[in-house]
Amino acid sequence: MLSKSDIKYIQSLSHKKFREQEQLFPVEGVKMVKELLKEANQAIKKLYAVKEWEFIHKQSIPSDIAISIIEDFELQKISSQKTPQQVIALVELPKIDIKTQIFNGVTIVLDHIQDPGNLGTIIRTCDWFGIKNIICSPDTVDVFNAKVVQSAMGSILRVNVFYTALTDFLIMHADFPVYAAVLNGISIHEASIASNCFIVIGNESVGISDEILALTNQRITIPKHGKAESLNAAIATSIILSVVKK
DSSP states (O other), X not given: OOOHHHHHXXXXXXXXXXXXHHTEEEEESHHHHHHHHHHOGGGEEEEEEOHHHHHHHGGGSOTTSEEEEOOHHHHHHHOSSSSOOSEEEEEEOOOOOGGGOOOOSEEEEESSOOOHHHHHHHHHHHHHTTOOEEEEOTTXXXXXXXXXXXXXXXXXXXXXXXXXXXXXXXXXXXXXXXXXXXXEEEETTTOOOOSSEEEEEOBTTTBSOXXXXXXXXXXXXXXXXXXXXXXXXXXXXXXXXXXXXX
């Protein structure tokens, strides 16, 4: 039986302030936790699961991971989902320092992405195309937001996501060419994209900020054939990477 303090503690991790304070974030669902146990079980601090899940998966749970067996109604209280999926893991936030990271290949740079679903899908897309790093402006939605984690699926374990002042970062890495995805630029099918580079994707409604555009080497665009005004950030990222990583 979960105590009121347990419930309050787990619920508090839905807020960025407490995630950073506790250095933990919740991961929900059978598929997600299965991937965690397979790829990063050392990062799991505790599991909360119903009896059915524990019975099926107990052989794959390392002995050093604490597990609390809870009832369905208790899972409902600590879950962020309308229909909880049997298990929730509390996972340690990754400790990766941007200052020591080596940026090889294509790196996606996100300027003020606000929609959690977009960020989660971008992370998943980057994982698909073998992109290891994403650089986010400080005002981009938190990567450990529950909706981001859910839409990114297991990819959140395999793609590094950093938050930093983009202007300072791009100036520090001035030897890398920077490509800005905009509505009016050279077609991605005609552009010559360097193998080591940064590709900037802008905010869903206002695009890339002027200060970031000023630091880019080339503006690229996805050719338009219909009447839609724009593509959302996640779809644009997917199309661009499908061309760049062909």
